[in-house]
Amino acid sequence: MTSNKTQYHHGDLASAFMDAAIKRIAQEGVEKLSLRAVARDLGVSQTALYRHFDDKTHLLTLLAQQGFSRLAQVSSDAASQHGDDTFAAIMALGMAYIEFAQYHPEHYRLMFGGMLKRDCKDDALPEIRMTSFDVILQQANLGLARGDLIQLEPRLLARSCWAKVHGIAMLLIDGFYADNSPAQLNRLLRDMLWINLRGISTQLLPETPPAI
Amino acid sequence: MTSNKTQYHHGDLASAFMDAAIKRIAQEGVEKLSLRAVARDLGVSQTALYRHFDDKTHLLTLLAQQGFSRLAQVSSDAASQHGDDTFAAIMALGMAYIEFAQYHPEHYRLMFGGMLKRDCKDDALPEIRMTSFDVILQQANLGLARGDLIQLEPRLLARSCWAKVHGIAMLLIDGFYADNSPAQLNRLLRDMLWINLRGISTQLLPETPPAI
């Protein structure tokens, strides 16, 4: 299996392809990703990938799915570290979410760029997409149960938070907050998240979030 | 000038190109826009556009600029129809903004898709981008002056609104709210916008916005 003598069979070309593709995407952006270039990186023929993926869209779809599952993971982890503090949990969730986008901007753009929706026959994507949403929805339900959040549909509360977080993440990676030092940026992001939280809180929250 | 006998000189090929390109983008998405296809639509040679645009990025940049200026126009118009009612004005602004994205999803994606930021030498784009923001900023300042909004930096208030509106618009055109009737959708969008407004209001607003 790990015989490095014969290199005709790569071993696990599929995941090697995905890793190499992500690296290239991170460097040069999704738009100008070339499958042939990835094949060159791996020292493999330019059509080898067609034994593992239907076409380019298929590969990108799998990468997007991978991104969604990682995003759900990090945001879920962040939220669960704040026990029964509704607002701290949602803030942590949002910041982790935004950090993911910040560290993997091109991957995030692939996930939400919309180039997949048009010709994606794979029905699994919308489903996996929702795992990220479910993390937020769960926190909304917890907050409702604790009486911390106003009594609207849980889905509405979650959607509101998601839209806010997503908008911030998008504008951030598009460079709209570039005129800020790291400390200022952190403050700005937290302030913006907090405003939306104030809008769904039953309590009268202060105008700015508590220090970390 | 309008001699339709000799067709060697088109007259105004530059804007004809932009119009035709926008049409194609609206139909098939930004990603798979082919300059040659646009040239074919216009019955013109495939390199004619290089007398009017540096390259593909240049054309897309101009289209994006045009989009930003139209977006600023419609959202400004919507806000100015609500006199001195801070919350009605901001709600109208947000809804008009979202409607623009809804009616021109691919154009909106071009504006915020980030495929320009990477290799856009044109410095005018970030500037024109900000005209959309200035419309919101102006409403924030008005609301502050009336004492309707909490006393934070006007830029922060505006940025918060913008992020929310942008996030909603993006998720909308990505199909995340597809499981809604038009009436439900309108209600959902307004509810989400309203939550953010509650977060920056000095008054205690109701949990859902007043009927249109």
Add this chain to the structure above:
DNA sequence: ATTCAGATGTTTACACTGTCAACAATAAGA
């Protein structure tokens, strides 16, 4: 152990793309 089918990788080829260089036709000013 041999054989044979399926999985995996390669070669070749095609249609398509963005863009450059060289050339042709027109419009406008001296």
Add this chain to the structure above:
DNA sequence: TCTTATTGTTGACAGTGTAAACATCTGAAT
């Protein structure tokens, strides 16, 4: 009218995604 800059065309080149035919390896049944 002659000149010159503007505008459009032709032809070419390198790069792309991907289909078809072919080659090689792996693994299981005989």
